[in-house]
Amino acid sequence: MAGVGTRRWFDAAPRGVETSYEFVEGWGMAAGAPARVLRPRSVEELARVFEAARRSGRKLALRGAGCSYGDASVTSDGDVLELGALARIRAWDPASGVADCEAGVTVEQLWKRSLPDGWWPRVVSGTMFPTLAGAAAMNIHGKNNYAVGTIGDAIREFDLVTPRGELLTCDRARHGEVFHAAIGGFGMLGVFTRLVVETKKVHSGELEVTGISVPGLAEALGEIEARRTSADYLVAWLDGFARGADLGRGLIHAARYLEPGEDRQPEQTLSVRHQELPPSILGVPKSEAWRALRLLNHDAGMAALNALKHRLGVLEARRGPYRQAHAAFAFLLDYVPNWKWAYGRRGGRGLIQYQAFVPHARAHEVFREILRASQAAGHVPYLCVLKRHRPDPFWLTHACDGWSLALDFKVTPATRASLWRHARELTELVLAAQGRFYFAKDLVLGPDDARRMFPAERLAEFQALKRRLDPDGLLATDLSRRVFGDFA
Numbered sequence: 021m022a023g024v025g026t027r028r029w030f031d032a033a034p035r036g037v038e039t040s041y042e043f044v045e046g047w048g049m050a051a052g053a054p055a056r057v058l059r060p061r062s063v064e065e066l067a068r069v070f071e072a073a074r075r076s077g078r079k080l081a082l083r084g085a086g087c088s089y090g091d092a093s094v095t096s097d098g099d100v101l102e103l104g105a106l107a108r109i110r111a112w113d114p115a116s117g118v119a120d121c122e123a124g125v126t127v128e129q130l131w132k133r134s135l136p137d138g139w140w141p142r143v144v145s146g147t148m149f150p151t152l153a154g155a156a157a158m159n160i161h162g163k164n165n166y167a168v169g170t171i172g173d174a175i176r177e178f179d180l181v182t183p184r185g186e187l188l189t190c191d192r193a194r195h196g197e198v199f200h201a202a203i204g205g206f207g208m209l210g211v212f213t214r215l216v217v218e219t220k221k222v223h224s225g226e227l228e229v230t231g232i233s234v235p236g237l238a239e240a241l242g243e244i245e246a247r248r249t250s251a252d253y254l255v256a257w258l259d260g261f262a263r264g265a266d267l268g269r270g271l272i273h274a275a276r277y278l279e280p281g282e283d284r285q286p287e288q289t290l291s292v293r294h295q296e297l298p299p300s301i302l303g304v305p306k307s308e309a310w311r312a313l314r315l316l317n318h319d320a321g322m323a324a325l326n327a328l329k330h331r332l333g334v335l336e337a338r339r340g341p342y343r344q345a346h347a348a349f350a351f352l353l354d355y356v357p358n359w360k361w362a363y364g365r366r367g368g369r370g371l372i373q374y375q376a377f378v379p380h381a382r383a384h385e386v387f388r389e390i391l392r393a394s395q396a397a398g399h400v401p402y403l404c405v406l407k408r409h410r411p412d413p414f415w416l417t418h419a420c421d422g423w424s425l426a427l428d429f430k431v432t433p434a435t436r437a438s439l440w441r442h443a444r445e446l447t448e449l450v451l452a453a454q455g456r457f458y459f460a461k462d463l464v465l466g467p468d469d470a471r472r473m474f475p476a477e478r479l480a481e482f483q484a485l486k487r488r489l490d491p492d493g494l495l496a497t498d499l500s501r502r503v504f505g506d507f508a
């Protein structure tokens with residue numbers, strides 16, 4: 021209970037700012053701490069929060085919707101500053117597809133506003149619940165990262181309120197270095213209060229999706245690489261339990277936007293109603309489906325489920341291309357609300373996602389070893405997802421000209437220590453191949469790893485900017501302390 025029960029809890033909350041005391045955890049439930057949570061409802065209230073923090077020296081951890089898997093928006097020293105109440109779309113232009121949004125507007129709010137006018141967000145994550153500010157702070161990528169870059173590439177401009185109380189309006193030219201450092205800067209340089217984002221013109225509310233079943237890892241990589249210039253989205257699910265010659269078998273989904281005229285009823289498919297996910301799955305109400313998954317949440321159950329998914333994938337691939345609503349394709353994981361609860365809801369249980377980014381030339385060798393070593397260590401990932409990426413200009417970006425393999429590992433009090441040791445071994449493999457990691461998914465990196473991921477001069481520049489914008493080091497999270505120490 022670090023930071024709790026000390027007199028610092030009794031520092032007065034900033035005047036008029038909604039305040040509560042909660043156990044604040046990462047999305048994967050494997051990290052969390054009790055904290056005072058401040059929820060400013062305006063930029064003026066936010067300024068008062070910073071003023072009070074400068075006086076008291078109390079640290080602040082920024083938080084959006086709390087969808088980062090690990091400890092990126094968790095703190096055991098100081099307050100949580102949650103920006104979800106600033107959630108207005110200030111302006112939407114259906115002619116250009118540009119939205120001017122407050123920080124707490126979610127990906128869901130954005131697509132629900134833009135799609136009926138024929139626009140879809142250029143970059144979305146696998147869930148629609150993140151805020152745009154949280155997405156910008158992590159520089160999120162989608163299943164089209166190899167083609168369009170990260171969300172930073174779709175941001176035109178933002179307002180950032182620094183802990184010193186300045187408001188900086190930044191774009192690629194104005195405060196260009198702040199623009200490129202704060203996107204992907206994991207909430208260390210200031211608070212995004214407004215973001216201007218571009219969306220993409222679409223002529224239908226549906227995509228044409230093709231399933232491609234692959235017998236192994238080499239084929240998965242080869243098929244995606246071959247479709248890179250023709251598909252708008254590419255993602256592969258891999259069976260983490262398949263061994264030997266089947267290692268890395270799985271199902272690729274390639275999708276493309278429809279051309280004008282291909283959809284005979286665009287007004288209907290572009291409606292929000294057409295995008296809504298069905299209310300039940302195989303007759304089970306969606307809200308209860310996680311209970312069914314819980315029954316299978318052990319190695320034998322997940323091995324069977326992965327094998328079944330592979331068989332169904334073979335059948336899907338035979339069926340040929342089909343149409344699917346954007347939301348159903350993009351937010352597959354939202355189909356089962358609270359599916360993470362299948363991993364256990366308290367008592368040190370949960371999941372971590374370990375997402376390794378590896379340059380193209382080394383990806384096959386490193387991912388094969390990651391899958392093999394995980395099976396040998398008895399920590400088999402229950403869900404594995406493979407994606408293609410491309411570099412971008414943001415200072416601390418995770419993306420590279422290469423691939424990522426994201427692995428969901430179950431965490432229990434009994435397996436935690438050995439899982440962390442296993443992750444350490446994998447991390448050494450990835451770093452030796454000039455790979456990187458993604459702070460939105462991380463809970464296992466150590467203090468030297470960032471120095472091995474990014475060029476020294478880049479880190480020095482980021483640190484200098486941090487000192488300039490946040491001289492008292494007020495913005496800090498458990499992630500920043502774990503990976504960077506006290507870098508003010």
Ligand SMILES: Cc1cc2nc3c(=O)[nH]c(=O)nc-3n(C[C@H](O)[C@H](O)[C@H](O)COP(=O)(O)OP(=O)(O)OC[C@H]3O[C@@H](n4cnc5c(N)ncnc54)[C@H](O)[C@@H]3O)c2cc1C
Pocket residue numbers: 047081082083084085086087088089092093103123144145146147149150151152153154155156157158159160161162163206207208210211212213353460461497
């Ligand atoms: C099921 C699931 C699927 C996902 N799929 C993907 C995916 O496909 N691709 C991908 O890239 N990510 C993915 N993610 C991760 C998710 O997109 C990121 O973690 C995102 O940052 C979450 O946004 P949030 O609003 O929840 O922010 P939080 O998780 O609360 O915070 C994220 C970071 O933003 C900072 N922050 C929050 N608000 C502000 C602000 N106003 N100003 C400055 N900094 C701020 C926080 O300090 C923290 O460092 C997935 C997550 C889940 C749970």
